[in-house]
Amino acid sequence: MKLIDLNRHGGIGANSIFVQIGDFNILVDAGLHPKMVGKEALPDFEPIEDLDLDLIILTHCHLDHLGGLPIVASLHPDAPIITSLPNLTLAPRMLRNSINVMKRQRQELNILDYPLFLHRDVAAVSKRLVGQRFERGEVYLKGKDRIEVTLHPAGHVAGAAAVEFIHKHRRIVFSGDVLFEAQRTLPGAHLPKGKIDTLILETTRGRTARKPEVNRASEVDRLIDTVAAILERGGSCLIPVFALGRMQELFKILYEARNFGRLPRCPVFAAGLGIDLCNHFEKIRRSTRLVDFDLGMLEKMRVQQPDPKMRPGRDLPRKGIYLVSSGMMVEHTPSYHIAASLLPHPDNGICFVGYCDPETPGGEILAEPEAENYFFDALDYLAPRQASVDQFDLSGHADREELAAYAVQSEARAVVLTHGDADAREWFLEELQANMPDSTVINPEPLCQYQI
Structure with missing residues (x-):
């Protein structure tokens, strides 16, 4: 060969x-x-x-x-x-x-x-x-x-x-x-x-190497607890996700957590390719049974579009969970723009749920947890780092x-x-x-x- x-x-x-x-x-x-x-x-x-x-x-x-x-x-x-x-x-x-x-x-x-x-x-x-x-x-x-x-x-x-x-x-x-x-x-x-x-x-x-005490179930539990804490203090939670795969899994995690009373009922915002792929997942489920995803979850959670008029540094008036791509917060993506609005305000939080390349904005933010500011180069905006930032191993x-x-x-x-x-x-x-x-x-x- x-x-x-x-x-x-x-x-x-x-x-x-x-x-x-x-x-x-x-x-x-x-x-x-x-x-x-x-x-x-x-x-x-x-x-x-x-x-x-x-x-x-x-x-x-x-x-x-x-x-x-x-x-x-x-x-x-x-x-x-x-x-x-x-x-x-x-x-x-x-x-x-x-x-x-x-x-x-x-x-x-x-x-x-x-x-x-x-x-x-x-x-x-x-x-x-x-x-x-x-x-x-x-x-x-x-x-x-x-x-x-x-x-x-x-x-x-x-x-x-x-x-x-x-x-x-x-x-x-x-x-x-x-x-x-x-x-x-x-x-x-x-x-x-x-x-x-x-x-x-x-x-x-x-x-x-994964720590022996850490597994996928424990990371899901930690994520839910973190999102709940952000919402309870009156903030919004940004979860940057990959449009294919991770967004659909996170929808199901959030939906089940709400049904079990682990998350308060609040607005959930999502947009773009990931939402369209949810429709494709529904078709795949019906035709092949190879995925477990019910499109009705989005209707029950009343998933909404984010406000397109957001500005860097100005907190989003519509509080809730923002589940948007890209997962690494690449420039010019919804997660990048939403982060520029949320990061300067201490009630908010950003929850990364997977790997971030060190050279992407997400990787840069994670690499310098003690930094006082982060510069959103594509927006020409220097943001004070006030919101909480956490990472969860849901690779x-x-x-x-x-x-x-x-x-x-x-x-x-x-x-x-x-x-x-x-x-x-x-x-x-x-x-x-x-x-x-x-x-x-x-x-x-x-x-x-x-x-x-």
């Missing part, structure tokens, strides 16, 4: 891996790098430009795995795009939103490369999506060669899949992004068990110990590390070399070809 990591910057970003298995040329994912702009945000497809792809696999619909799909699909028009059933609904919606964001960035930031693709390209991708049920293998033929492809539920987010290839009795598994714990909206991962020849393993949380990724244990039980002949920053991969490299002495552990350099 040949393997090339096409994410030109390494780490977590434009996730895309090419593998040649027998006669089959296969691409797993084609994402956009969230910290890069223009064509630099894409994977580098040059190493495969002279090849004909036989299969394209989409593991899930976060843009770091999906956002470059229209580009590579147009370069390889005959390759079917295999994905799970929920992604037939989610992928086109996420890509259409990406076009709108790129058009706005072209105007605001003068990025002439944007948009990288158009709505007609999304329509073309939609027609080529091949839905495959979880844990039901499908066989593909090329001449005299054959390969079996099985998707397994990976937790993480609705539609997320691990991918298993069986070729001439060899099992090759891409973990995708994994969460073993169940969320409020979907079950945990059910990855293929038993001996594997080659395992391509995500390493997202490799730099962080969509499995703990490093869980993933390492999965790798060890697989007895894989080779483990390839992916989807992790340098220090995260280094932890996995040392851990797996110590516990899998008979296996080869590879931390691939971007764009280098490996024979495995």
